[in-house]
Each structure stands twice: as C-alpha cells, then as structure tokens.
Amino acid sequence: MPANKDGDGGWKSFIWNSDKKEFLGRTGCSWLKIFIFYVIFYGCLAGIFIGTIQAMLLTLSNYKPTYQDRVAPPGLSHSPRPDKAEINYNINDESTYLPYVNHIDAFLKAYNEDVQKDDTKFEECGDKPQFYTDRGELESDNGVRKACRFRREWLGECSGQKDEKLKNYGFDDGQPCLIVKLNRIVNFMPRPPASNDSIPEAVRPKLQGNVIPIHCSSKREEEANLLGQIKYFGLGTGFPLQYYPYYGKLLQPQYLQPLVAIKFYNITTDVDVRVECKVYGENIDYSEKDRSQGRFDIKFTIKTKS
Template sequence: MPKDKDDGGWKKFVWNSDTGEFLGRTGGSWAKIGFFYLIFYGCLAGVFVGTIQAMLLTLSSYKPTWQDRVAPPGLTHTPRSEKQEMTFNLNDVESFLPYTKALKDFLAQYDDDKQSDPTKFEDCGAEPADYKHRGDLDSDVGSRRACRFSRSLLGPCSGIEDRTYGFQEGKPCVIVKLNRVVNFRPRPPLSNESIPLDAQSKVQPYVVPLFCANKRDEDAGKVGEVKYHGIAGGFPLQYYPYYGKLLHPQYLQPLVALQFTNLTMNTEVRIECKVFGENIHYHDKDRYQGRFDIKLKINNL
C-alpha cells in the first residue's frame, strides 16, 4: 500500500474535513457524549458526597460513636522498655538513666505551675471522692475544668527531691495510669470475692484499687514490699469521667507510683499489676487490659 495512502488513513480518522468529524465523531456527537458523562459522573459525585454527609450527621464531635472495639481500660506504666524488661546496675548511672529520663519527661506535665490556671483546673481534694459531674458530654458550652494532680502526691517517686526516682538506691519507681476512655466511669469492686486476699485491704469507697504481686510462683518472696503512692494508692473517682480532647483538653489522669523497696538483687523478678473494678476486665490476648506485667532485675555486682 502506498505510503501517502497510509498517512491519509490515520490523518483522516483524526480529522475528516469532508464530514467534519474529529476522531470519528462530529461536534454534535462529542457534545452529546460529553454532556452524558458530565451528568453521569456528577450523579456519582452527588451520591458520594451525600453518603459522607449522611454519615457525618451520625457522628458526635464529643464522643466516639462506636466504641465496640475499645476494651476499657488499658493499664500502662512509665518507664516502658523493650519486652517490658527493666534491668540496671546500681553502680552504673548510665544503665538507669533512660528510665529516670522517661519518668522526668512524663511527670513534667504534672508540674504545679502548669496547673495554676483556675479557668482550666480545679482542686478536687487529696482524698477519694465521687465522680465529678461537669455537664453533658454532648454539650458545647465551653471546655471542662480538670482536677489538679500534684506530682508531690507521688512522694519519693515524684522526682522533686530524688531525681533518680529511687533507682540509685535500688528502690525503683514505676508510674501507673489508666488509659483515657471518653465518658468511662470506673466502678470500685462491690465485694472482695474476685480480689486476692493480700489486696482486699486496699478496697475502699470512691477509689479503684491497684495491686502488684509476683507473676510466677517461683518469684514468691522475691518481690518484697511494694509501696503505693498517690491518692489512696489507686485511681479516685473524682477524676472521672473524661470528656475528650475537645471539651477536656487539659485533662490529667490520676497516677499511682509503685516503689519496689526490697527486690531480690541479681535476680530477674516478674511482677504483675492489676486494677480491680466492677467494669474492668482482663483478656488473655491483651496483656494491658486492666493489667500489665514487668520484669525487673537489679544488679549490684
């Protein structure tokens, strides 16, 4: 086939001057198909936008609509380390420096000067009390004031006097908190039936108790005395509920400081800490749901 005829074939397909067609269609045909797709994709966009708007109408700005995948609450601690193991040497400051730095950084938000604004914080007492009602969760009438929690309540684990948080003396501190869950009200245990005998003395009104003990039977007697610093050694109810970041931006969780004062030296000890409450549960697949365990080893050689 001649070369000129080939060129004329595809050129004529792109633009046919005899019929006024561009790519096989006239201007009217292109206008019709363009109008069709404009309407078609416009309808698709409208359905998409309408669906998103309908979904947004079901959402609240103040509370997660669906919390079925949240297992309240998690129990976490500071400092945290890889595989939940804390090992240090009394004669080597560098070995426990990461732990003391983590405690210092975490407790910085609990400094008294950061809780001095009376429009954002209020005193809720140093004794356990009932829930603090601050209005409805879905109300947009201003932000809610938060209860002050002075780090001085943590005693020797506050870092105010002892900047090593007991690590240098072989009496390390661990800070424990309940994770934030919007509108969650932890309920203290109603009876001692599900609480270990050694922990029953910690049950009292208006506080959710925390208790730590050896995780393994072979560690019995190696944990020694555990001191609990904070408000009644647990989580007082007046700090609940939490209203979320929008209404409660300055909220501070109550803390409990654990100080292990007499751990067996040069031996790894596995400790489990649990919080006890009527609506606090545990799950084998989630080791932080209402509890955690940690391995401690203090070397002095």
C-alpha cells in the same frame, strides 16, 4: 504501487476527516453530547458520594466515638515503659538507668504545679478519694470543662521532687518506682469492685471507698520471696473516682488522669523478677490476648556487679 482509495489518508484521516468534519471518528456535536453525558454522570456520582458522607457525619459526635463496643476498657500503662517490658540496669552504672529516670521526668512534667495554675482550666477536687465529678453531658452547651488538679507531691517517694536523694526515683538505690495510669477512654466511668471477694486479700485492709484499687505481685508463685516490700503512693490506694469521666480532647484538652506510684523496696538483685500489676473494678476485664487490658507484666533485672 498505487495507494488503496478507501484507505487513502490512513490514520491521518481518522484523526481529522476534513470531508466529514470528524475528529477521531466523531463530529463536534457528537463529542458535545458525550461530554455533557459524562459531566452529568460523574456529577451524580459525586453528589451521591457527598450526600452519603454528609449523612454519615450527621450520625457522628464531635466529642466521642459513636461505636465503642470494640473498646476493651481500660488499658493499664506505666512509666518508664521499655520496649520489651523489661527494666534491666546496673546500680553502679548511671548510664544504664538514666533513660528510665528521664522517661519518668518527661512524663511527670505535665503534673508540675506551674502547669496547673490556670483556674479557668483546673480546679481542686479534694485531697481524698471522692465520687465521680459531673460536668454535664458531652453534647451539652457547657463548652470546655475544667479538669481536676493532681498534685505531683502525692506520689511521695516517687515524686522526684522532695529532695536530691529521690531525684532518680529509687533506681540508684535498687528501689525503683513505676508511675502507673489508666488509659483515657472518653466518657468511661470505672466502677469499684462490687465486693471484697473480687480483690486479693492483701488489698482488702487498705481498700478505700471511691477508688479503683491496684495491686502488684510476683508473676510466678516460686518468685514470691524475690519481690519484697511494695508501697503505693497517690491519692488513696488506687485511682480516685473524681477524675472521671474524661470528656475528650476537645472538651478537656488539659485533662490529667490520676496516677499511682509503685515503689519496690527489696527486689532481689542479680536475678530476673517478674511482676504483674492489676487494677480491680466491676467493669474492668482482662484478656490473655491483650496484656495491657487492666494489667501489665514487667521483668526487673537489677544488677549490682560490674
């Protein structure tokens, strides 16, 4: 059967037409025009994209988030911090409470005296609560700022340092410690309570100036008699103001936030005891959706039976 004259060559002729000097239906001049068009087109798109990114970067600070309106300051966290907010162990079985002890050990290493020796990075801010420490504006030319030293020994019976008996932070005696901190927020300055009416009565006699107080109590009213005595260790009865504001990782890479150690002396054993700890301040809020905002809940189950 003779081949169709118009279709002679078929797809081969479409790929390269030697008579018209066309590749895929276009001449070299046509391909050059298309190439130049797309180079200019995508070049303009890339230029617009780079320009908008550069314009956005001009509005951003290297030292703090531009928008902090969705940050709900501050979070309250503790060590040890088990996954299910439950501390469950047996006094007679070291393997059950050793993970909690190791967690506190690892956390407090940053507060060891040898870590804070460098006078170019750390400074003494007093052994009593004081007012905020002003180290200049974030965007100033002051460069890296010093941080206040925090002595681990201030944590008293929860420091894990005084003697061999305290190395397990009370877990082996059924008197466990929690090490509590306010989470870091750049340039945030927590304000003490405006009046005594906003804090529990138990806190008022011990309240000091220049401190964000903390208080723990039973989560359920019917469990109040199961909690027993609580004692707080640290610089004052809460978080002292001289450690604020925090200037961020670039300007204060060595920053140590103040700590409060909480020791529970007489928690009833072999039952579940739920505890709530809260900090109190004029600009500290709480939320049912975020259980770490300004407070935390934890359940203790200390067993004595094998």
